Amino acid sequence: MLNPTIKVIPLKEYPLEQLEQEWIALFERSAGCFFLSWNWIGSWLSILPNFDNVYVVRAVSTVVNKPSMNNDALNDYTLDDYALDDLLGFGIFCETHVRRHGFVTSKQWHLHRTGNDKLDQIWIEYNDFLLSSGDAISSHQIRTAMWQSLLTSNSRSQNVDEYIVNVAESNSYNALKQSLFNQNHAHSFTFELDSKQLGFKTALTDSKIQDYPNKFSKSSFKQINKTRLELSKLGDLEIEYITNHDAAFECLNFAKTWHIDKWASSQTPSGFCNDAFIRFHKKLCEQNNNDQKVVCIVARLNNQVIGVNYIFIDATTAYFYLSCLKPQNNSRIKLGLLLHQESVKYAQFQNLNYYDFLAGQSRYKQQLSDITTEFACYTLRRKKASFVIESTLSKVKAYLVRN
Incomplete structure (x- = not known):
C-alpha cells in the first residue's frame, strides 16, 4: 500500500x-x-x-x-x-x-x-x-x-x-x-x-425500465397517462431538454415563483428566496460541459412553460435536484410524475446507469425507484x-x- x-x-x-x-x-x-x-x-x-x-x-x-x-x-x-x-x-x-x-x-x-x-x-x-x-x-x-x-x-x-x-x-x-x-x-x-x-434511485439498465414506471407503480403509470390526456385537451404538450447554460438558468429564473410558493409555509423556504442560492446555480449553469452538466427538462403547453425538472448529469447518473411546477386546477394532472418519466427517458438516451432522486423519503420517490440508499x-x-x-x-x- x-x-x-x-x-x-x-x-x-x-x-x-x-x-x-x-x-x-x-x-x-x-x-x-x-x-x-x-x-x-x-x-x-x-x-x-x-x-x-x-x-x-x-x-x-x-x-x-x-x-x-x-x-x-x-x-x-x-x-x-x-x-x-x-x-x-x-x-x-x-x-x-x-x-x-x-x-x-x-x-x-x-x-x-x-x-x-x-x-x-x-x-x-x-x-x-x-x-x-x-x-x-x-x-x-x-x-x-x-x-x-x-x-x-x-x-x-x-x-x-x-x-x-x-x-x-x-x-x-x-x-x-x-x-x-x-x-x-x-x-x-x-x-x-x-x-x-x-x-432512492432507479437502475436504467434493467428491463423494468421499459414503459417506466409501469413495472414499479402501475398507479403512477396510469396517472401519467391521464396527465397526458388531460393536457392534450388543453392544447399541445411539448417536452424540451435544455442544456445551454444561459437558457437553463433563464428557465429556472422564470419558473422559480412556483417553487417559492410551494415552500412558502414550510420550515425551509425555497432556496430561490436566497441570493447565495441563486448566485450558486447561476454559476453552476455557466460551468456546463459535456461530461458534468445541468439540464432542465421542460414541459410546455401551447408553447408556455408549465413545469421544469432541474437535474445534474455525470458519467453514470442523472440526479434529480428540484422541480418547479405550475399549479393546476385539474387534480388529474400530475406534472411532477410526467416530468420524472421524461427525465428518465432523457437519462436513458444519454446511456446513463441511474436516475437518482437523492435523499428524502417522499412517497413518489419510493414508488418510482428500485434501489434504496442511506x-x-x-x-x-x-x-x-x-x-x-x-x-x-x-x-x-x-x-x-x-x-
Missing part, C-alpha cells in the same frame, strides 16, 4: 487556478460523482464571502525533493512538488466558532459546507473527500489516511473540536468508523451519528469535558420528555 502524504493548506495560499486544474485531474480518476466535480465545488467557492478560515486537505502518493518529515517542514514545501498523477485526495473545510448552551464552545470544520444556513442551502449530497479510485490504493484507504492525519497528526488541525460531514453516504462512513476506531487511530475523538435518511450526517467530536456534560444533559432532558 502506498503511504499518502497529507497536507492542510489555507485556501488563500492555494492559487485557485491550480486547485481547479488539480481537482479536475483527480476527478477524472475518481468515482466521478457530480457533487464532487469542479462544477459544484468551484461554484460553491464562488459564493463564499472570502477565503478566510477555509482549508484545502490534499493527499498525494509521492513528493519529489520533500524536506524532513516533521509537520512544520511539511507545511513549508511548495505546492508544485508532485505530478497530477500523484494526487490521491482532496477536501475543503470551512472553519466556524460556535457557543452552545452558554458554556460549550467549539471550533468546527465543515466538509464542503460553511456552517452558515444561507450559504449551505445549496445542499451538497454524497458528501465526501474527492478520492482516486485507482488499483494501487483504494478510495477507502485514502479516506481513512486523510481522516487519520486530521485527527491525530496534522499540525493545522490539532485544535479542531468538531469535524462535521453532512449528507454523506452511510456505507462509506460506517466503514471509515470501523477503520479509524477499531485500530485506535482516533482515540481522542468520538464518531457521532447526528441524523440519517433514506434516498445518507447520514456525522460529527467527529473531540473528547472534552464540556461535550461530555452537554451530552449527559441532553440525554437527561430526552429521558424526562419521554417520561
Whole structure:
C-alpha cells in the first residue's frame, strides 16, 4: 500500500487556478460523482464571502525533493512538488466558532459546507473527500489516511473540536468508523451519528425500465397517462431538454415563483428566496460541459412553460435536484410524475446507469425507484469535558420528555 502524504493548506495560499486544474485531474480518476466535480465545488467557492478560515486537505502518493518529515517542514514545501498523477485526495473545510448552551464552545470544520444556513442551502449530497479510485490504493484507504492525519497528526488541525460531514453516504462512513476506531487511530475523538435518511434511485439498465414506471407503480403509470390526456385537451404538450447554460438558468429564473410558493409555509423556504442560492446555480449553469452538466427538462403547453425538472448529469447518473411546477386546477394532472418519466427517458438516451432522486423519503420517490440508499450526517467530536456534560444533559432532558 502506498503511504499518502497529507497536507492542510489555507485556501488563500492555494492559487485557485491550480486547485481547479488539480481537482479536475483527480476527478477524472475518481468515482466521478457530480457533487464532487469542479462544477459544484468551484461554484460553491464562488459564493463564499472570502477565503478566510477555509482549508484545502490534499493527499498525494509521492513528493519529489520533500524536506524532513516533521509537520512544520511539511507545511513549508511548495505546492508544485508532485505530478497530477500523484494526487490521491482532496477536501475543503470551512472553519466556524460556535457557543452552545452558554458554556460549550467549539471550533468546527465543515466538509464542503460553511456552517452558515444561507450559504449551505445549496445542499451538497454524497458528501465526501474527492478520492482516486485507482488499483494501487483504494478510495477507502485514502479516506481513512486523510481522516487519520486530521485527527491525530496534522499540525493545522490539532485544535479542531468538531469535524462535521453532512449528507454523506452511510456505507462509506460506517466503514471509515470501523477503520479509524477499531485500530485506535482516533482515540481522542468520538464518531457521532447526528441524523440519517433514506434516498432512492432507479437502475436504467434493467428491463423494468421499459414503459417506466409501469413495472414499479402501475398507479403512477396510469396517472401519467391521464396527465397526458388531460393536457392534450388543453392544447399541445411539448417536452424540451435544455442544456445551454444561459437558457437553463433563464428557465429556472422564470419558473422559480412556483417553487417559492410551494415552500412558502414550510420550515425551509425555497432556496430561490436566497441570493447565495441563486448566485450558486447561476454559476453552476455557466460551468456546463459535456461530461458534468445541468439540464432542465421542460414541459410546455401551447408553447408556455408549465413545469421544469432541474437535474445534474455525470458519467453514470442523472440526479434529480428540484422541480418547479405550475399549479393546476385539474387534480388529474400530475406534472411532477410526467416530468420524472421524461427525465428518465432523457437519462436513458444519454446511456446513463441511474436516475437518482437523492435523499428524502417522499412517497413518489419510493414508488418510482428500485434501489434504496442511506445518507447520514456525522460529527467527529473531540473528547472534552464540556461535550461530555452537554451530552449527559441532553440525554437527561430526552429521558424526562419521554417520561
